[in-house]
Amino acid sequence: MIKEFSENFSIIGYPQLVRLNPNVPWKTRGNGAISIRIGKKGNVLSKIGKIDGKEIASSIDLTKDVDKSEYGKVKKIVNNSIEKYSKLDDQNTNPGFVCLDKKPNFSFYKKAVNQIVTIEETKAFLKDLNAEFKGFKNSRGLIGATAAVAWTPIKDKTYEIISYRQPQQWGKKRDVDVNSVMEMDKIYTSTFDNYDYKNKHNRIAPNSPCPILFGIRGDNADELVKASSIIKSEYFDSWLIFETNQGTDDHLVPKEIKNIQPYESVLSKGTLINDPHTIEGGHVIFSIEDNNNIIDCAAYEPTKQFRNVIRRLKTGDMVKVCGGVRNQPLTINLEKIEVKNLTKIFEKIENPICSKCKKHMKSVGTNQGFKCKICGTKKYKPKIMPMKRQLQLGIYEVPVCARRHLSMPLKRMEKN
DSSP states (O other), X not given: OHXXXXXXXXXXXXOEEEEOOTTOTTOOSSOEEEEOOEEEEOSOEEEEEEETTEEEEEESSXXXXXXXXXXXXXXXXXXXXXXXXXXXXXXXXXXXXXXXXXXXXXXXXXXXXXXXXXXXXXXXXXXXXXXXXXXXXXXXXXXXXXXXXXXXXXXXXXXXXXXXXXXXXXXXXXXXXXXXXXXXXXXXXXXXXXXXXXXXXXXXXXXXXXXXXXXXXXXXXXXXXXXXXXXXBSOOOEEEEEEEOXXXXXXXXXXXXXXXXXXOEEEEEEEEXXXXXXXXXXXXXXXXXXXXXXXXXXXXXXXXXXXXXXXXXXXXXXXXXXXXXXXXXXXXXXXXXXXXXXXXXXXXXXXXXXXXXXXXXXXOSTTSOEEOTTTOOEESOOEEEEOOOSOOSEEEEOOGGGOOTTOOOHHHHHHO
């Protein structure tokens, strides 16, 4: 599609890759959409990729919009690309496209990344804008397409360079050298989520049989090209740089516990009302309370060693949690947690000493205190001292292998 657009029009700026609400039950695997702005080119050109060995450039500025008489050509290019490359026989593939001459209200994007948007309200929204659009099968792809066009990187943005496999390699095992990924990760620190060293997981190469060879995310578009050149892999001659909302935490909404709804992604604070416990499957669960409202939080097995952090929490600790909300039972699936305050935990160091006999007392029984065997003096509390907590105040995140596209890694939080 990009190639056809570059031959017939001019691409303005970077194509945009927009990730949407990661909690919707019917989402696609990546739950993303692409937005491309086209028009008549300005004077300043910038290289944004290469397709089949041919360089693709975009214009920083726009001199003229696409004439409405050419809308038919635009729609034909998009329609043909979807019919050619989409797996329409897959029941979960329901694409759609939208053509607009003006950017929709940003609020549509915010709702699509934070809440649930229906197909019906999307079509009504597009009709009010006099948009040209088409949905395939159940038309759910129209929601993402509209949200992608509505997105504007108001507060934050990142970039991703995506390299594409040659068609004859699709579906075959990828050849992306892990050592070169680690080398790139250490040289170009503006990139993120490249490799999970603890879990030995190569994050830049997808597991699905899609046409993507690898994708590198970062804060600097120019550095992504240099970073990509370090990767040793099977041959490819197509790549593109996208402007994205990945790694921005755009999906998170500050919420009091009482207002949390299913399928949202929230940022909420509370105090632990029980010690974390491990259930079948290796998932670690605890509950927090704020103003007499309670909700469960979970560090699921795929979060690996992050669960060890959660296990060190204790009743009375104050935390701020962020993550997607599961419907039944209502649970926050943790992406990050900030430990705000650690309660003091005391441990018994010895039985009390009788003030008369100077001997250690003996326990009478559970919660019944202590008694001196010589004189019969009773005391109810042993000698105690504060326990050293195996946890520090601060923010903890799930490992790279379990991180969602939208979740902001700590290395970006420290920069921002």
